[in-house]
Amino acid sequence: xxxxxxxxxxxxxxxxxxxxxxxxxxxxxxxxxxxxxxxxxxxxxxxxxxxxxxxxxxxxxxxxxxxxxxxxxxxxxxxxxxxxxxxxxxxxxxxxxxxxxxxxxxxxxxxxxxxxxxxxxxxxxxxxxxxxxxxxxxxxxxxxxxxxxxxxxxxxxxxxxxxxxxxxxxxxxxxxxxxxxxxxxxxxxxxxxxxxxxxxxxxxxxxxxxxxxxxxxxxxxxxxxxxxxxxxxxxxxxxxxxxxxxxxxxxxxxxxxxxxxxxxxxxxxxxxxxxxxxxxxxxxxxxxxxxxx
Numbered sequence: 585x586x587x588x589x590x591x592x593x594x595x596x597x598x599x600x601x602x603x604x605x606x607x608x609x610x611x612x613x614x615x616x617x618x619x620x621x622x623x624x625x626x627x628x629x630x631x632x633x634x635x636x637x638x639x640x641x642x643x644x645x646x647x648x649x650x651x652x653x654x655x656x657x658x659x660x661x662x663x664x665x666x667x668x669x670x671x672x673x674x675x676x677x678x679x680x681x682x683x684x685x686x687x688x689x690x691x692x693x694x695x696x697x698x699x700x701x702x703x704x705x706x707x708x709x710x711x712x713x714x715x716x717x718x719x720x721x722x723x724x725x726x727x728x729x730x731x732x733x734x735x736x737x738x739x740x741x742x743x744x745x746x747x748x749x750x751x752x753x754x755x756x757x758x759x760x761x762x763x764x765x766x767x768x769x770x771x772x773x774x775x776x777x778x779x780x781x782x783x784x785x786x787x788x789x790x791x792x793x794x795x796x797x798x799x800x801x802x803x804x805x806x807x808x809x810x811x812x813x814x815x816x817x818x819x820x821x822x823x824x825x826x827x828x829x830x831x832x833x834x835x836x837x838x839x840x841x842x843x844x845x846x847x848x849x850x851x852x853x854x855x856x857x858x859x860x861x862x863x864x865x866x867x868x869x870x871x872x873x874x875x876x877x
Contacts, residue, residue: 604861607674614670618663621869631660631871662710662868665730666703673868674861676703681860708844710867711851717758722875724760726843729872739840741765741800746793747786747824754823756850757793758843764802768809777813781831784842785811786818794818797846800839823853 607617619626629636630648637649647654658664663673672693679689686704690697709729712718722728724743725735741764746757767787770776777788783804786797795818803811818824827849837845855863 603859604674604678608671611669611671614674617674618670618865618869619657621866622657622661622663628657631655658869660731660871662706662713662729662870662872665706666699668703673703674865676700677707677861677864677868680704680707681864705841705844707864707868708841708848710870711864712844712847713870713873714867715847715850718873719875720758720760721843722873724758724843725840728875731872732874738838739800741802742798742839742842744796744798745843745846746790747795747797747818747821747827748793749821749823752822754827754850754853756846759796762796764798764800767796767798768803768805771811777816778811779813779816780811781828782835783839784831786816786824788813788816789818794821795824799842823849826853 607613627636628638628646630638630651630653632653632655633648633651635648635650638646639649641647641654645654645656656664666673668676672695675693676689679692680703684692686700687697690700693700706729709727712721712726713728715721721743725737725739727735744759744762744764744767746759748755748757767776767778767785770787770790771778776790778785780786782799784797784799785803786795788795790796795816803809827846830849830852831845851863851867852860
């Protein structure tokens with residue numbers, strides 16, 4: 585089989601071209617690909633109450649015999665956002681995996697730029713939903729996705745993450761007890777070294793973490809505050825070399841979206857030896873979480 589491998593700094597994106605062409609041959613084949621991720625052994629159940637007693641409706645949907653919820657195969661999943669066909673989603677995932685610029689994806693797919701931005705946001709939120717610390721991210725104010733109320737207040741300063749790389753696996757761990765002002769306090773009072781990539785600030789080692797990282801105006805309270813220390817130990821990390829290159833492209837991205845981009849970096853790096861399309865598809869086919877109020 586033929587595989588395209590794109591070197592992107594330290595990480596690799598692999599896509600099996602023959603397999604991909606087979607999947608995109610028709611809408612039916614593309615839809616079957618996603619259905620395999622949605623329903624184990626193709627056994628349907630109600631997304632609302634998990635009941636398996638269902639009634640088929642004339643329009644192809646199903647209705648739950650217990651709670652009456654009416655749904656289609658992709659209801660309540662990230663995949664149902666953007667009104668893409670299954671083939672369109674596959675083509676988007678291919679171009680997204682290859683890190684093509686959103687404007688170029690819009691031109692290639694002949695859809696609006698706004699739709700492509702919405703699709704990229706959907707994939708990133710699906711990635712976050714798979715993270716072990718997803719619940720803490722939602723508690724910090726990250727919007728889980730469609731079907732949930734939008735946050736009443738936008739995040740001004742991004743949460744603080746601790747980053748460590750062990751055995752070639754990167755972990756970007758949300759630290760809910762730390763905030764941007766804490767990083768500033770550590771710098772000014774305890775001389776913790778800091779550096780920056782645009783508005784993103786990262787630090788020298790802290791406890792078990794190779795670096796702490798965050799962004800937002802709270803890290804830049806005055807002109808005399810500089811984050812320009814050199815040769816921080818984290819610079820030797822393969823993951824951080826990869827993440828830095830990607831984070832430099834975050835110009836104009838609000839702090840509220842920083843966790844989405846960081847978690848995307850984590851997944852891309854940790855999946856560097858895999859075909860990324862199935863990895864992204866599995867996340868996209870997951871149910872959108874409904875965190876407790």
